[in-house]
Amino acid sequence: MSDHKPAGAPADQEIRDLRARIQALQDELLLAEHRALHARAQAERYKRVAKEANREKEEAVRKIEGAYRVAREARHAAEAVLNSTLWRTMTPILATAKAVKSMRGRPAAPSASGFASPPGAYSEAAANAANEPLPQDRGPALDPEFFVRWISHSDALTDWDRGAIKEDVSRFSRRPVISVVMPVYNTPEAGLRRAVAAVRAQLYENWELCIADDASTAEHIRPFLEASAAQDSRIRWIARPTNGNICAATNSALSLAGGDYVVFLDHDDILSERALYEIAAAVNDAPDLEILYSDEDRIEENGDRRHTPYFKPGWDPDLLLGQNFVCHLAAYRRTLVEAVGGLRVGFEGSQDHDLILRASRLVEPHQIRHVPGLLYHWRTQSGSFSSEQLDRCIQAARVAVRDHLASRPDADGAQVVPHPNVPEFHRVVWPLPAEAPRVTTIIATRDRAELLRSATAGLLHRTNYANLEVVIVDNGSEQPEALTLLEELRQDPRVRVLQEPGPFNYSKLNNVGAAAASGEVLLLLNNDILVIEPDWLREMVSHAIRPGIGTVGAKLLFPDRTIQHAGVVLGIGDFADGPGVAGHFGLGDEQSDRGYFSHNFLTRTVSANTAACLTVRSEVFRHVGGFNEVDLAISFNDVDFCLRIQDLGLRHIWTPFAQLYHLESASRGRDDMTSESKVRAEREGRYMRERWGAVLDSDPYYNPHFSRWNHWYELEIPDRMPKRWKRDNRAT
Template sequence: MTSAVTVVVVSATQPSGRLEESVTGEGFELRRVNRVPDESVATAVVQALSDSTSEFIAVVESDGWMSPHAGDAIRQYLSANPSVDVLYADGAAVGRRGRTTSVARPDYSPERLRCQFYWGDLVIYRRSVFESLGGLDSTVPGAELYDLALRSTAVAHSIEHLALPVFTRPSAAIRPLNYQELESTRVALERHLAATGGGTVRSVGADGVHDTRRSVKGEPLISIVIPSRGIHSMVDGRTRCYLIDAAQSIMDLSTYRNFEIVVALDSVAEPAVVTELADIVGDQLRIVEWTRPFNFSEKVNAGVLHSRGEFVLLLNDDVRVLDEDWLESLLALAQLPGAGMSGGLLYYEDDTIQHAGHGYFEGDASHIGLDAQRTDPGPLEGYRVEREVSGVTAACAMMPRSVYLEVGGLSNLLPGNFNDVDLCMKVTWRGYPIYWTPHAELYHFESKTRDASVHAFEVDVAWGRWGFRMHDPRYWPYPHNRPPS
């Protein structure tokens, strides 16, 4: 039989009784604590648990209720997964007109957790973990549950996600964080960052989305590797060279300056383009002449092999940088222990999103956020937070040089398409996580400079290798609905 779960409910309002009615069945007990002004929630919870002997503990601060069959689902999950230390689940919300919608959450994402408390209202902790952390911390009033979640990541061996809607909250229960809660959240996040490798809290949001950044360590050389034909094209009635525009934006905007630009340049490149490129980039430019037939993968690999940086940044020539600290944002994530890759937020020229990470669903691969408006926050505010992802586009992807070489770089068997899907699959197959940041923003004028057609053999190669992994709910799951388009 599954050990009992004690649910402690902390409420400042008169209980409706709906939660009590919903917490039913063998293995659950409910204890309610009425919030008293000037009384520490942490103290009240300790008193509520004083004679409890259950193996698991949950503290809830919402006037919501358990969804039907939630108790059975939780008991079955804990029974089938006896090593779980922390369990959170999907949720549901009731709108003003009484319509209930599911709230799908990603699997455990440590970097996302420092940007938002996405675990939801009902988080179940193994008692030994809860007690080893000293329970709730009274020094962060209003942010005790978020702080507990952050601290638990240091001691919990298994943090699991139950992909079922377990807890329902009314829309009225969702409110902005007040001043005290915001200040407590800042303290909790600063302590968490200090304990997990460093970083800064730039802002805390009343909506629960916080701008926290990892710190860049040292000043390593970044090799920005750009494959290009190096020619002018007629675009919208005017002559334009995307390579020149990309290089100009890098040189004009980037606050991180220890980089080289390695251009794998076709032999057909216009001499005027080469001259202008040298004028813009100066002694930070390295040109690798490319004389073979088109093969994007082979061309990029040649550029990497001629580069010198500790980190390599694969970058298309049809991009334009929008953020001054884009390199710092990518580098800070690529420097995380064991990191494999980091990528940014790309827009089409019409200010719709082209890329907010790769998503793999039911045997298919696509870009997260594809065609969404630039201002769209995404499901669960996902386009606003740094997070783990299944992959990123090679149009803007930073990697430790050692990882790039270890996995063999881009596959020459994929000359034009899906080479980045293959690269990401190789990186995660080797156990290296991939990260995405919304703080490295670029325009991507996709496929403006090459033939964008997809060949059947490319599909056969990529899906033949990785079709069995083309549904990865680990970082961006869709357990209830198809991915947003």
């Protein structure tokens, strides 16, 4: 018997396995090296921040010392005046003048603009809030104490505001009747009274309140409803003979509605006093609106303290599949609600989610509008849901999403599954056709063989996608290791290497690669990307081929497992002492951090994606002419590219289910390395501000109440959101 092992597949498989293990070890080593580099860079950054903070502290001390000096001089001057003969002579005269002034009444209070308002224009609470010192910090939107201060300064109305709102209403060309629909069942009396009082206090008065009592057994319900209807002819109610559920009771209330629009109100929640005014104002601006929704917060069960604000993005049909972000306040054209048959019995607990899904199918996206402002205060109820009830609500929402997708021809084969990270929400797995579209991956590179080796190994050998072409655009590599690797890669029939020497121009290199691509879908991939999971490309392509979608972006992680990219937010930061160009959602968050209302884990629409890992259909790339290689050689070319695609009416999707490491700028360094890079970056930033300034300053997917100094969903005082009733500049 021979001692030799038979040649063939087993030996070949052992070699392949060995190579795979070696490559995995090399990837781990590369990742470890870059984690160390990242940690070192973070340490240097912290040193710079500490140095800057110390400099600011020293400057603040100098200013304080200067202020003390001025105060001392002022005090000495005052003492000199008080001791003067003239002051002693004037004192009795001034006392008499003060007494006369007090008899004439309180002096006019200054308005926010500095103009005098009529006596009594501020309520006591508003006056106290206005006199509170403005904080210099910018607290996060969810910080409870800062949020309370923000409410006082930016959300509370003065008597002047109320008068200006009513004056604005008098100029409306349309005054739609708004039907507020409210189901009632054994509501505690105090909560019911507050809810009805909030409707009666609306600054927009063309409303009706339609109430359905769902056969309450509490004795105070009927007398209160009868008295309310007797006091205000705009209040109508109906008593259901038997107890049904929230869907049945709401439908009964809907039967009383005759308004142009319908607003849904739970029986113990509170509408902001300007809620219906904001809805009517939006309809005046755009009469074809069918659905409107606002921001919301929560209010304590047995008090008035507000908390947990949800400042929402603009209309996002993909986010809606994972989470009902619309909910409160929602206003629908009444005929639209009637067309879908009202609320569906059997979807209790998720009836709002089911309604917005069904109604949105019948209208165009431009007929749905987000109305920024905390117009709805949702009263929390301790222990109101058991785990079994909560599970039923989640299941009902999941069925609603499935039904919605089943009715859409573009969603044939889409599956709705529990979200693996946030189980109260949902994930939609989009289908691929039987023959998956060909994907051409474009990788621009120069030297740095260790990066390219790991990137291509992950792409070619650890990615679960077969119909793949790789176009490597070499920007003049010279190092022997890189040249050897490029020659090795050429041996793979899926790989082509193009030579494009010259100054580094990221836009041009990608355009060259795209021109040579044969795939229906392009994947732009940096050479410093490391694959983590095998299904990432399938996820991205499944979105890229959907009708109406422009680009698809991935969840990119730094080597230390913090987030580098969760979509691009426009206008963040500062540039040339003015507003910034763009930043990244989620930047610096932990990989496991849910983010603002779980946005780090939910597929959603964004204004742009980074080209470090981006898919786009070839036809779309060519239609917009690819990247701008003249004005944007290196920076912001992906943002410009995405905005030009957005002008075609296409949306950009970011998915958390394609997750990769990004060793950011590892192959060529950062822009702040040289003075030449700084000059180039400033030139490109200036181009973006001049070309896209108005768009950059109004990202619809980042609430206008948030500060633009950073991407952290922070509020600031004073609020940056302009008030409609102050547009004539009588107050600011």
